[in-house]
Amino acid sequence: MKTNQRIKHITSVVLIGIMLFTCLSLVGLNREDAYGAAEKTATIYVTMSVKGDIAVADGEVMAEVPVKVKTADGMTTIDAVMEAFHKEYKPDGYLCDQFVSKLWGIETSNTLFFINNLSITSGVKSEPVKNGDRIIxxxxxxDKYYSDYFSYFGKTAITGITGGSVTLCLQGFMGMTQNADPQAIPNAELGIVSEDGFQKLDGIVTDQDGKVVIQLDKDTFQAGKTYYLSARGTVPTTATDWNTAGNPAVNVDAPLIAPICKITVDSKVAAGVKATRITHLKTKASKGKVTLTWKKTKGYKADGYQIYRSVKKDxxxxxxxxxxxKKYTNRSSLKKGTRYYYKVRGYRTMDKKIVYTKWSQIVSAKAK
Known part of the structure; x- marks a missing residue:
């Protein structure tokens, strides 16, 4: 009898212990989730178009501006991003209760938002965005027909060489439509956006296919600098006349919502260094050290090489x-039996800036 009671007592204690452990684990997980959520930050890139021009604030072009927002699950909303963006660049410039009533300091309800060149499908307070997304x-x-035409270049960033050229294609759709098939936009004037606003490039307009070739002449596009290209123009189309009985369709010249493309201009040498590859990376492990050797493609010299290491390939x-x-010996912080992964890249200093080659492939070695 006592034995049975003792078994029951032990069983009860074990069950209670399991329950306590489970509860504490759940609490720990909840706390961990809560802390983890608080630590997660999404970076969203914001471009601000104001009546057809990219906005400028204190000399900074408001194109592809990185905005950091804390998230609970890796996702946030356009509303949260706009709050953070305006807090940094245009305090008190944004207001949204149920609908947006002020944007970039302008009191208006005539606003549109796009994510990764697509129309949003719900309100700004509920439309989700995630790390790396782009908001326009x-x-x-x-303000009469609400016909603003969303436009964008096929590439948001491009690298060119001074004296060379780059080709862009401009396309878009009526902003009020839900992700209509994009159409080529002809006859749009291209220009550079700087702290002084939009500066037109003389004679540079898109053709009937929306394409344009831009010569990167040395006087306008200097090596080592970055430029923001945008476009101005209108698109002949039809829109709904909301102010007339029956809401008839009317012909309009729809103004463009400003597109943006960031162009990084390199010299021929810088471009050559960036295209240079580190090849034939090999490792040899011996007691207390790992020796790396590699080669470099011909054409452009490197001032030196950087060696990076990880304990996991990814x-x-x-x-x-x-x-x-073209050789390096890793002697420090090696633990016998641990496999280490290595990669190498070259670098060269040009005009006080560091230019990097492409990375080598990843190789590994087990420390002895």
Whole structure:
């Protein structure tokens, strides 16, 4: 009898212990989730178009501006991003209760928002955005027919060489439509957006296919600098006349919502260094050290090489040293039996800026 009671007592204690452990684990998980959520930050890139021009604030072009927003699950909303964006660049310039009533300091309800060149499908307070997304926010120009035409270049960023050329294609759709098939936009004037606003490039307009070739002449596009290209123009189309009985369709010249493309201009040498590859990376492990050797493609010299290491192939790589030779010996922080992963890139200093080659392939070695 006592034995049975003892077994029951032990069983009860074990069950209670399991329950307590489970509860504490759940609490720990909840706390961990809560803390983890608080630590997560999404970076969203914002472009602000104001009646057809990219906005400028204190000399900074409001194109592809990185905005950091804390999230609970990796997702946030346009509303949260706009709050953070305006807090930084235009305090008290944004207001949204149920609908947006002020954007970029302008009191208006005539606004549109796009994510990754697509129309949003719900309100700004509920439309989700995630890390890396691009938001285009527009204060529209047409307050009569609301015909503003969303436009975008086929590429949001491009690298060119001074003296060479780049080709862009401009396309878009009526902003009020839900992701209509994009159409080529002809006869749009291209220009550079700087702290002084939009500066037209003489004679540079899109053709009937929306394409345009831009010569990167040395006087306008200097090596080592970055430029923001945009476009101005209208698109002949039809819109709804909301102010007339029956809401008839009317012919309009729809103003463009400003597109943006960031162009990085390199010299021929810088471009050559960036295209240079590090090849034949090999490792050899011996007691207390791992020796790396590699080669470089011909054509452009490197001032030196950076060596990065990780304990996981897809993990975080950290710099462990640099050398001017095509050989490096890793002696520090090696743990016997651990496999280490390595990659190498070259670098060259030009006009006080560092230009990097392409990364080598990843190779590994087990420390001895």
């Amino acid at each position: 926010a527009s204060v529209n120009a047409d 993990g975080v790589y950290r710099s462990i040293g640099k050398t001017t030779a």
